[in-house]
Amino acid sequence: MTKWFAEKVLCLPELASSNGRAVDDLMVYVHWLMLALFIGWIIYFVYALYRFQARRNPKADYVGVRNHASNYLELTVAGIEALLLIVIAVPVWSKNVDQFPPADKSTVIQVVAQQFAWNVRYAGPDGMFGRQDMKFVTADNVFGVDPSDPHGKDDIQTLNEIHVVVNKPVIIYLSSKDVIHSLKIIAMRVCQDAIPGLRIPVWFTPTKIGRYQINCAQLCGGGHSAMTGGFLIVESQADFDKWLKSKSGAVSPSSFE
């Protein structure tokens, strides 16, 4: 029922992550509440307008409605809203922002947005990111990687391409080098602002192999609407490893752009 409503009535697009289900369900329930209220009131509204137009009811009634049914209606609305909040919204949110999957069981990625592209960084074969510090940040070392740290040597850096493994959680550490952008992958039901000076983690679990667009959901300048080069590629472990190998060593922090 909820699935049908989500796809046929709300026309929510493709859902391809396990964490997105809850979001869609919430969308469905809250829209049920809205529809109920709206339709109920519209019927009352139209009927009242028809029945009490001056022609049919020349003399108005000083008191009007005598009962207080509306109070119960308002209480019900408040009650349902509270339910949606406590039962769904809060738990889902805390799952998103507090309960991260263990790093060793997930694909960990760093993303730094810039006008108008996404810089992506993988730990590389050794599974360790090079030490990073604000003071190393330069135009072409957007991650501020410490050149002297061996772990940094094999890190892999790509532009606009996020490769991840299907059914394996993905953790993205998100930041920006210039203005605020927002990483939005609709099919994954993730959206997170990339804010300069902050590094904010997000996570999701892709469930469907394929190629997805990365939307920039925050006005970031003249190229905002054209910041569409980014793609999320969800693939099998094998393909992912192949891709990772092909990239290894190829790119050092300071050799793109």
Next chain:
Amino acid sequence: MEIPYVVQPRPDTGIYNAKVGIWLFLASEVMLFGALFSAYVLLRVGAVPGEWPHGWLNVTLGTINTLVLALSAITTLLAWVACKTRQFDKFKFFHACTLLLALTFLCIKAYEYHDKWIHYEIKLNDGTFADGHLVEKSPDFDLGKKTGTVTLHGRTVKDETLLYDLRAQQNIELREVTVAAADIKQMENYGPWHNTYLALYFTLTGLHALHILGGSIVIGFLWGPGRKLWKTDPDHFTNRIEVSGLFWHFVDLVWIFLFPVLYLM
């Protein structure tokens, strides 16, 4: 029909219009400075530990200014009382005092600004820092062309962090430091752009100084041309003194917060 309660209070609310007006206006002022102070708190909490400047301002001057404003608060009060008790000459005297005190405050503030303005921090190519007040730039001094020299009255330090907390180092000896433009990597005076602390300092005290200025203009008007009203309608005039006084006390109050926050903490 005319506007009622311009002079006499409305029975059920117990105050006259202008007083309601000023209290409302002050409420919005509280929100204005409240926002600025919360900005201060947020930025300071977010600052890199150990890099927040201390002891950069002259506490003696700050204290003097605090006393100046406190005194002016008293004189405005006395001026109002004088009006209430219909002693116009007394009023003129006290109001003049307020005005003078206000101007004193602004002069001291201006001096403090200037002192920061001519204070330079120079980052040298060898990684050390020259810091002090500008004595002179040689006529051919030009950063772009890298010609000439600049002389500061101050000191050189190995590490920039030594410049942050001056509370401990009150008695460091200062001398003339001369550096060649060729050795200069970056040269910047202590303007609002120098760091967040100075940005806050100039913005907050600047806005406050504007309030002082505005207040003095009103006070000056009431002392000068505005006093005509005394002849025709002393009650109305007294109300104006009270209202402007309320504003003045608020401006003083703001300073009472600014002083510790910027000078002492």
Next chain:
Amino acid sequence: MAEFLDQFPPNHDDQHGHGSHAHHDPGFWRGYIFSTDHKIIGIQYGFTALCFLLFGFFLILLMRWQIAHPGAPVPFIGPLLEKTLGPTMAGHGAISADLYNSFGAMHGTIMIFLGVVPLAFAAFGNYVVPLMIGAPDMAFPRVNMASYQAYVLGGIVMLVSFFIPGGAAQAGWTSYSPLATSIPTHGQAFWLIGMVLLITSSLLGAVNFIATIIQLRAPGMTWMRLPFFVWAQFVTAFLLLLAFPPLEAAGVMQLMDNLAHTSFFLPTGLAVGGHLAHVSGGGSPLLWQHLFWFLGHPEVYVLILPAMGIVCEIIANNTRKPIWGYKSLVYSVLAIGFLSFIVWAHHMYLTGMGTKIATFFQATTLAISIPSVIILTCLLISLWGGSIRFNTPMLFCLAFLPMFGIGGLTGLPLGLAPADIYLHDTYYVIAHFHYVVAPGTIFALFAGIYFWFPKMTGRTMNEFWGRVHFWGSFIFMNVVFMPMFAQGMEGMLRRMADGGANYSAARVPGALDTLPDSIMALHTWILWGAVALGLSQIPFIINLFWSIKHGEAVRSDNPWHSTTLEWQTPTPPPHGNFARSPQIYRGPYEYSVPGHDTDFTPQNEPEITQPALTPVHAAGK
């Protein structure tokens, strides 16, 4: 011209109040431009705001064209754009991305700060509130004039900014830093200075309104006898008074960032456009957002509360019965006023918010929806048992109810953080708030204009053309905004200079979540809807100006048979409004009082001892 102005009596004495009511003509300038009479100022505000409203609409028409035909030269005025704004902004008459962004930012700014607030709060507030409470004028007439002048000045600064090199502000009406600071044009500085002026204007206005309502209520006009419109304006004034200063503070700081190169909102290590920005750093981009939305949210209720007030008045008048639940209306509007200060961060769910804070703001956001529900419910229930007259003002008010309903209800999913993950910055948001401000607030404003026009001019606006205006606006508003919900649901983002073409299936083959053609096709539909919406305004504009001189003259001072005080004055009201302060005997909505011989009992009508005993009525029983 002179005749035209005769419709609006100028104020006949100097502002000091100690009134020489000698009827010497103060002349055009003192009478109409530098007037201190609340009615003249109200009309000044109204007219200026309507012009800005129209201008804001033109901007959006251009944007809608660009969305439907990205990069195609704008028909008719394309060359003009290129000539005035320069080839970089509008090369061969097409709208560049930068120009689109500045139009977007200015549309939002103009519509809110120069259009709706001045019209809803300042214009109606100025004209109607003093009359409704039986006051001779505002408490501080000269402050009132200053407020209008600051507003005009702010407007001019905003307009000028279009023509400076680089063009007007381009960072959205929300002006997020660092973007607002990194754009290489002084448009943002102009925007900030303009805003400071507009804020000053609003603050002066707010102080004046509150003081007036507290101090100048006529004898017997107790708080619970105030018309709901006055209550709405009262709360609105408080919102402006307390929410605007933080934005002013933020504006000053961003101005410093732009002009004095401070770093209030700029973090360390910023690398704009390739190289590291030469700023000290240490600032916080989120600080701006907090300060902005601390105003931003109360602001949206500033847009809606006066509208609700107008709707309430007109519904009471045209149902010929008291408003149902006047008390709960008052308490609800107070509750909204209070709550609107603690919901602001629901615009910032996706800036990396922890569970605790998110829970707090979701809770407050849902809480604030309840008083709105109560207000709507009261208004809807008030219809029951009424004797409803369907005139133009009433039609607009009735349309307001479901339209606001749609806009408000769609606020609920946005209020739930996880759903906002999905909807944030999509056209769903655009549709949400346009349903509340456009077919919501704007309709209420139209209603107010049709309703109070006879009081301002002594003539009524043409009913037939009024209805044409209504049906046109009603249909095409929905044609324009309803499809945006669908687009938003499909994930189409706002502020897209190309209407999302770059995310569309046509452009991006192979991706699984592109925007389908059906969604993109809606752009043309919306474009022509917006054009038609504009055309539907023509009857209104003509009707408005034509009726000032040629409209049907009203036969009495109280053509709508209303109970509130503004109708108990001469038409149009002279300077000073009332010959002597009226005495108030009852609440605002005493319609169809049993046993009373008319179906309305004005607030200032003395208690009638025994009308019910007259034979006529005895027979009636």
